[in-house]
Amino acid sequence: MRFDNLYSHDFARIAVGVPLCRVADPAFNAAQTIALLNQAAADGVAVMAFPELGLSAYSCDDLFHQRALLDGCEVALAEVLAATADLPLVAIVGLPLRVEQRLFNCAAVLLRGRILGVVPKTFLPNYGEFYEARQFCSGEEATVDTVTLLGQQVPFGSRQVFAADDMPLLRLHVEICEDVWTPIPPSSFAALAGATVLVNLSASNVVIGKAAYRRQLVSQQSARCLAAYVYSSAGAGESTTDMAWDGQALICENGELLVESERFLRSARLVTADVDLERLSRERMRQSTFGNSVRLHAGQVRAFRQVPFTLGLEHDRPLALRRRVERFPYVPADHSRRDERCEEVYNIQVQGLTQRLASSGIHKLVVGISGGLDSTHALLVAARAMDALGLPRTNILGVTMPGFATGERTRAQALRLMAAVGCEAREIDIRPSCEQMLRDIGHPHREGAPVYDVTFENVQAGERTSHLFRLANLTGGLVLGTGDLSELALGWCTYGVGDHMSHYNVNASVPKTLIQHLVRWVAETHQLGEGTDSQVLLDILSTEISPELVPGGLQSTEAVVGPYALQDFNLFYTLRHGYAPAKVAFLAHHAWQEVYMLAEIKRVLRIFVQRFFRGSQFKRSCVPNAPKVGSGGSLSPRGDWRAPSDSEAAVWLADLDRIPDQGQP
Template identity: 25%
Template sequence: MTMRLSILLAQLNQNMGDLAANADAMLAVRDRWPEADLILFPELQLIGYPPEDLVLKPALIARAHDELHRMAAATADGGPAMLVGTVIALDDGLYNAMALLDRGAVAAMIRKHELPNYGTFDEKRLFMPGPPPEPIHFRGVRIGVPICEDIWFPKVCEQLKAAGAELLLAPNGSPYEPDKDDLRLALVRRRVEETGLPLAYLNRVGGQDELVFDGSSFVVNADGAVAVQMPDWEAAETLTFWDRGAGGWTCEAGERHALDPAPADLYHAMMIALRDYVNRNRFPGVVLGLSGGIDSALSAAVAVDALGADRVWCVMMPSRFTVDESLSDAAECARLLGVRLDTIPIEPAVTAFDAMLAPAFAGRARDLAEENIQSRIRGVTLMALSNKFGHMLLTTGNKSEMSVGYATIYGDMAGGYSVLKDAYKTTVFALSEWRNANRPSLGLGPEGPVMPANVITKPPTAELRADQKDSDSLPPYDVLDPILRGLVEEELSVADLVARGFDRDTVARVERLLYIAEYKRRQAPPGVKLGTRNFGRDRRYPITNAFRTA
């Protein structure tokens, strides 16, 4: 009878669609840990998670089969076995699965039973649900392998317990959300209490387009105590030791990493998502407009922390409405961050457009059209630099602006990615204050402040007309953002928000602006998901929509 097991928890990043690289990375882990009995990898580690419609490509499924069997062949040496996440094709469809590779063969296959189909997840569109899984038999131990969503409901873990499972290993692809680590721990403790079995929860790390994964893997013993807590945001490999006693299996106490509190977790989410997006898409760096305002200052700081100052190129594009304060604040931001700052005045282009459009605009007063031309000139300028030198244009708009359409389509919305897309303006203020007082543990940027205090305290402005302030067009952000959270995250009605004490006319106006800006958001660049309901993957509204609650 096996009395002791060593199980390696491999909290890894993934390279979407590069199956050979993912397989090689897993084999390298195996080479580093010959003393392990079994290595657990995250959900769909061979493919990348979430794969979306990539798994509908037959060539990918064929390559996954070949790479899985190449990995299985490596286990013929008698070394560690591996539990590998992959996709398999059977006669009735595709399955999200974990394969046990041992002694030169695919020794067992577990298919995911519960398929998430809400929020960012649409697995029912891609996969068939597997049957309630049975435990795998490994070295005389019956191990249950519930896959991600399988642990969010009691059924699968209870089925595994009834079928004789002695411990549970749960591979996951669980995206970051605020307080998600506490939610996962509470969930796992419920499954442990219901089954009386210890459970190892393994998550992936790294960014994948609009999602970012924080890792934060852990082990909970049958008494509900946390035996191991792996770090958040970085790849890690932790060897855990399990002993069989009179009451069943127990994981020995091991490393206990502290996890990020708020808002450090939000900052790391933006930083890791941008780093992986830029590096995996092979951009040499990023270029962005640095206006002297808080959104571009925070975006630049995140970029420097993610990529290093040498890969961040800032451009100041002043107009006749740009005040000296903005010029000096942008210059000081660049100095504090150590980045390149170029100045390209847009006045020649504005003058040319004024002359070009004068006949068509004759008899009409200057208005929003002329203001937006300035923003679009800046977008064209930055895209020209991106095209010429290869840097990705980093968009700097926040969620408050994107919610109500306070952004210029084909202007300041232009770009390849946004780290602030899911950050409300009040969150931007909080993150800026935090970064000025703290350096992220995984950041590449400098110690100390990264923007002048004036950038945080001065009234926000787009500077598209004389003496312009955001408050000319929008409610104060400490009013606007709670209304938006109610409308977006909570799906409340105007009446619901009025009952919370907000002015009815203000809420009705914000709701209208939210709905009519949907066409803009459909054309916005991708951006990292930071909350529970981001635009794009979570909240999917029709563009043409007459419904209002006012």
Template identity: 30%
Template sequence: MTAPFPQKLVLALAQLNPTMGDVAGNLARARAARSEAAAAGADLVMFSELFLCAYPPEDLVLKPALQEACREALEEIARDTADGGPGVLIGLPWREDDKLYNSYALADGGRIEAIRHKVDLPNYGVFDEKRVFDAGPLPGPVVFRGVRIGIPICEDIWGPDPVECIAETGGEFLLVPNGSPYRRGVIDERLSVAVARVAEAGLPLIYLNQVGGQDELVFDGASFALNPDKRFAVQLPAFAETIAIITLVREGEGWRCLDGHTAKLPQGDEADYAACVLGLRDYVDKNRFPGVVLGLSGGIDSAICAAMAVDALGASRVHCVMMPYRYTSQDSLKDAKECAESLGVRYDIIPIAEPVEGFESALKPMFAGANRDITEENLQSRARGTLLMSISNKFGAMVVTTGNKSEMSVGYATLYGDMNGGYNPIKDLYKMEVYRLSALRNRWKPSGSLGPAGIVIPENIITKAPTAELRENQKDQDSLPPYEALDDILACLVEQEMRVSDIVARGHDVETVKKVERLLYIAEYKRRQAAPGVKVTHKNFGRDRRYPIVNRFRDAGRAAASRDEALYKTKGASVSADAFDF
């Protein structure tokens, strides 16, 4: 007698935050999630792409010892399934003969029942899977307790072929494990792709994404389930761990997900802020720093970094230091103190006159006869950077770097000074976005934030003109175009790779655009030495945008290496963009 077709499957989605390379820890998290799923009556528990080692492993995955550790961990959790509880779907690197795959395993009944390999290996933007993995064959479904389940892995749903193969070979629904990092607009893009696959295959689709920070990347979770009519059945929260139970039921010859919890997802600036906080938290915690230290100058960049740090770690783990010099205004002293008090952090003041003047005294014989210039200004920044690194060395706290994307683009930063540090939560935010997110944080406290509600960044910090305060009455706009114009030009050059002529057509001055382009190129060597930071835009500095340092190409047919440009490059080795002649 033929066994009846299963009429229901209870699935646990484990939207969790694995730690890169912590195979034992990730296995322990998977076991704990399986126990929770069993208590909830689940038949099957699903984990994200490469969960046992975490995603993306980069060249770490080439180590045979890591591959073996993941294989052993899979065998351990497979043995656990002999207890009659939930089966397990989990991702890991899988070595087979002379090939290494990005794979997904089904374990049930005490053994490994099936393995599926990723077919489409992404090799664009932040992804370079073809560097380390081999592509698998088109997949058929796996059979779990009489149900034929299709498992396209992440990128496999961004084109039609893997899902089409699953549907044609009898797949009854699609479970999609992912390691899909956050960037603006990506949540909507994922949904559009998933809807297209559902429309083509006529099958329910459950999309499970990793959550958490890994170096520059932040994984937002935001997992969901779609029914064959393309309607949402379930939406899990973004930027948070959760284990959700989804019930699938057979209706006639097909399946449908019963409606479950539908979380409201953060949008726009709220999502960017949440990504910056999660990225900073996980970088600090996963690297086991006890906390962070940062210079609080009274300016907008350090203020929002302090707020993000408190939201991520709590006030007790954040140490802010004001390091005044003769050009530090009373407004800056007042604003920094008020910001620190609003956030509830430890706040110290370390005057830098003595170390700066000591440097100048040591250099005086060599600099005899030379005029004072940007070199002496940068000694202030380097003294501050040295002090912060010394505090870090002594007490173990990581230095938070506070330069925004506008500054990093044009080199308006000092090597071994304000660029010192371990991680930068606003590295991928332009200056005007920093202002916008600061105003947002004053009226909105993010979900899961450890910081206080209400105004945490004094209004005067948001409204006053930005300045590095390295000389008397200095303003950023003495050296740079207005940030509204600069940010638009940079977005055109960096994110969109637009021609100079097309940027000018948007209403920008041609000479200003050319100068910004030049500064963008000659600051490349600085960015190579900058701390990592959270990616939120379509193209960040680091994993996305990879430009040569030696580079004489200039748009609009200009001479490649004029005497003026050579002078700027020579200066750039030791100066900030204060030297640039806007």
């Protein structure tokens, strides 16, 4: 199996075909269906759905009781079935079928010349413009569970899950049109029975507002069922005696619309989407209420039968992912949504901080200001919290504490920032107290022969933290933490000091890439007030991220831990979705290949795996209180992440070693 084949990473390419049709012309409709099938197979599609009653057309009315039409539909089905003989693709087509002297509106599930099963429609609309009960029987009225069709013994019934043995996460269920418009659709129980891809063959005439309603209906059903939902509609060629048709096709995944067809076309169309089956499976494992629902509806679940099949997809050829993967999963790409996200994050952080201040009876904050990104954001949150409480911003004590390697740029930015915010500002030179500490502990550092080791760095970090806590004692304040989610994930924080320990931390569930956008949003929208120095925020954003602890040149954080853009990407898919490194790298390469070679993505991911899974958990197990801001997760042991402090990274590193450096098999 190739690394650069989407099926190697539990994606499945799903398609909806909306062919041209002719009313009561099964031969023409079969030819149109076969043409789209061949096109889809060449594109690597695994599952393809067509419209309801597509071989006959939906709008035949009482023609459905004519033997010639019904015979012609079975001949058309045989033609489509023969065309699937060499196609590694499940085709789901609609037609009327006679079973035990009754007529059913059915979906036939076809693969490689075999009819896997036939699914009858359960709920027949008989209101408004619909008269289906005049021609058809509900699938619930069937008295058999097997039929003979085109010489094959075929499972018959609505409670079937079609299970691919060579793609364990691909489980299909089929329902028809009105079934999903009911209070409890059959697909809801099918999802509890394990179906991950729910397929709806629909005709669905169009009226004003119906397209939007369909979109909402399909999206919500996919979200409730933690599934992909595939929806078809009839298009051009259906009778317009009393109705019109728009050919809307939709594919949704867990509430997200992946693709929608153009409507009202006078030509056939094919839409595809790459569905992440692992994501769906992971969400079902994660959400305990899904399992509870299985237990509560055990009788309905046990009524389903599994129909196994072998898809036989080609895994030995490149098949690139055709799906938008955001480079910054924590940050919306759309500008308006990004602004909305920024405001929401600030409101969550401010609400958490104001509640902590109000409940503790403390009205003052102490914040260490480095002139860098994280402390800037924490100070901005503190200012908005004071505004919300009706307290003066001078109740915030901002303290900048230059050390042995503090640059003039960051020092000046810290002072400008505190002036722009309007808090009380102090500057404390920590070098004398650090030198005393180094002497007291017998550190070999001397002016003539300096030793810049971890102890030298952490003495400075520790002195800053000690000053902040003692200032909080002196002023009756609360020390506000500044460390962010990305630093916690990578263990890039010193245990017990300012980027790890505080009385309350507003940044602990906010990743570095999102903090950058939050600060930019404040600057661009003048949240500090018109006429204030917003330029200082932009200057801070353009400053290299550095701890500034070792003299003699720029100490770059990203040179050690890797680019935060990649590390936040790795964090999101590891923490939120639980993906193994090979899949994370596959997604990262898809999103970032114009910027980073696969070898660099793999190198940075190795840093993440080693730092996240081994050696850093003990820091995360005792983090201060902090509000969770997003569904992307947090690392608090009281929230999203509980892990042993002494685990190994061996299985993740082994999976990482499966990744080629250049994207070859």
